[in-house]
Amino acid sequence: MNDTIVAISTPKGFGGIGVVRLSGPTTFFIGQKVFSTTVKKPKTVYTGYIFNPDTKERIDTGIAIYFKAPHSYTGEDVFELQMHGGVKNLELVVKILIQLGARLAKRGEFTRRALLNGKLDLIEAEAVIELIEAKTDKVVKVAAGRLFGGISNKIFEIKKRLLYTISAIEGAIDFPFDVEALDTGQLEKQITDVLNLVKSLLLTYKTGKRIEExxxxxxxxxxxxxxxxxxxxxxxxxxxxxxxxxxxxxxxxxxxxxxxxxxxxxxxxxxxxxxxxxxxxxxxxxxxxxxxxxxxxxxxxxxxxxxxxxxxxxxxxxxxxxxxxxxxxxxxxxxxxxxxxxxxxxxxxxxxxxxxxxxxxxxxxxxxxxxxLPKETETFLITTGREKNCLKDAAKHLEKAKELAGSGRDELVSEELKEVIVLLGMLTGEKVSTEILDTIFSRFCIGK
Incomplete structure (x- = not known):
């Protein structure tokens, strides 16, 4: 992510507004070169005209907005040029910006950078494309709930509980004279509570899939x-x-x-x-x-x-x-x-x-x-097979941990719970392969 990317962020065709977006380390330098008015402050709208810096030829009138890292969609410096919604004028501006040092963005690369910079997690990133592709009001509602952290917050709560249990187990193992071990009943209850949370999320998949697809x-x-x-x-x-x-x-x-x-x-x-x-x-x-x-x-x-x-x-x-x-x-x-x-x-x-x-x-x-859509349906739903599979595997490890809880081998319980943490990390994108990211972001348009 050491280079600066550029793309048209609005749908191709004729419309009221067309947006060209830059993101990366040299964003401000490149964007300012094609805009007539000096952009002095971030998050401020400046009016002016867009021009070719080599020929001084004016291309269009419009506005420019600069977002300084990390306070932007991608978490990087972002420069947006908004002009009339045509085809050739936008393509010409992109061509000039590439000549000035930017690179044409790949599909979903702006959102991918947002993920890698911690501006959103993988569940929220998937919600972006679900929101864009939504064909009905209910799909918009479900996607928005996911985008604003509905599922992610539940995953965070599950991880927090697991980390508490793991720390209690390992504290008692490492410092047996200082830390009191959880009794079997306490340990089983903590694991069961987390397992029930995971199962409740899994139960939303049937409804989520029906609404989304x-x-x-x-x-x-x-x-x-x-x-x-x-x-x-x-x-x-x-x-x-x-x-x-x-x-x-x-x-x-x-x-x-x-x-x-x-x-x-x-x-x-x-x-x-x-x-x-x-x-x-x-x-x-x-x-x-x-x-x-x-x-x-x-x-x-x-x-x-x-x-x-x-x-x-x-x-x-x-x-x-x-x-x-x-x-x-x-x-x-x-x-x-x-x-x-x-x-x-x-x-x-x-x-x-x-x-x-x-x-x-x-x-x-x-x-x-x-x-x-049953009346008792959760407000937040899981909608993808990837999410379902991660949670199913997490439930299996929790079941195994529950079985081991009364065996006296708490170190094995801890290992099972750590596997759940890894799976939840895959769910939110903390630990996920490049191949999975490529597959997810291939659904996006180039300017998103």
Whole structure:
């Protein structure tokens, strides 16, 4: 990080403002060379024009702001030039700054420098790209919670407790006559308390992943139970072809929407039935795959017909999945009742609707929402596989430490707890490989 980097920090294209950002040791010297007004104080806005110092040719009018290290986004000297949001004017300014000694930044390099300079940790750095890529309000809220240290503060609390326990163990080992050892009960309690904190974070991953990546809600059931009609009702527009002829849907039909602030992909599947039609067989295979990959299954039944063998096949196919039982066509004379379904699907969400008449849709939407985001959900969520894996490994070491707590071999307990400290360091980026950093920051744009 001994060199100075430069990049356009605003999206490419035409807009009200375009920003060129410099960061590094020679930032102020290079930035001032292309700006007409002398920048005397940090964190102060100066108006002027940007020009080519070799030809004295003016390029654009704008403002300059200087942030002196360590009081900047990257923790280094930062110089920002804000001008009109064009394409060629910004590219020309970057070209001149490179000629003056700056280097074009790599993807995510500004945020990477912020991480390496301790301005944010790896969880907060990942939250930056999550915030940039957010497609719904709820994703913004989750990313913001992570960016402002929600998860990081919890990790800090866990580390603090672990360090206290480790110091108590090792103090008693090194100075047995001066430091009283923790009794087995105390030691087990301290380890259990930390283990419960780790497990509580792990429990947020399912919800965090669904909010961050989008939730797949699969509409499943035999042919002609009203799956396509329900898809259209949930989307609030006609996406799927609806027909009374069984087997109309021969392929999965998908649509991603903003579902009350959460990105949700609704997937309508072809009904599974015995058929020799090649196209319908392919549709059946895709339906099975969609059900297997779905996060939530809306398992539909037709209230106007008795329970069939095909219904029972679907029941087995969706067993073990997070599902909602939907009894459709309740506007017609009933041949299948909710009482019958409750006897088959004990302790599961069951709802009566008429997709055609749009009755019960709002209640169904609320049930879907509550499954994605339970009411007791933590404010702060873990969202990445990397975080989940670190915490899972940490939980294993804590379980091992708990087992050893009553063995009298406290030095082994201490070693297990130290492994947890290492894993938490990997989580926050204190101890992480260059390869992992390269992978994470490759998702960023060049100017961030």
């Amino acid at each position: 989008g939730t797949k809600v699969v509409i499943a059931g035999r042919t002609n139970v009203g799956k396509s009609t329900l898809l259209n009702a949930l989307l609030k527009f006609d996406r799927a072809i609806v027909s009374k002829i069984p087997g109309t849907t021969r392929d999965t039909v998908e649509e991603m929407i903003d579902f009350f602030g959460i990105p949700v992909r609704f997937i309508d599947t072809a009904g599974v039935r015995e058929t020799k039609d090649v196209i319908e067989v392919l549709g059946k295979e895709r339906s099975v795959k969609a059900i297997q990959q779905g996060d939530i299954i809306l398992f539909m039944f037709d209230a106007s017909e008795i329970l069939t063998a095909e219904d029972k096949k679907f029941a087995k196919l969706t067993d073990g999945k997070d599902r909602i039982i939907v009894l459709n066509k309740t506007d017609l004379p009933a041949k299948l009742t909710i009482k019958e379904l409750k006897s088959l699907f004990k302790n599961e969400d069951i709802i009566q609707i008429s997709a055609l008449k749009k009755k019960g849709i709002e209640v169904l939407e609320q049930i879907i929402y509550d499954k994605i």
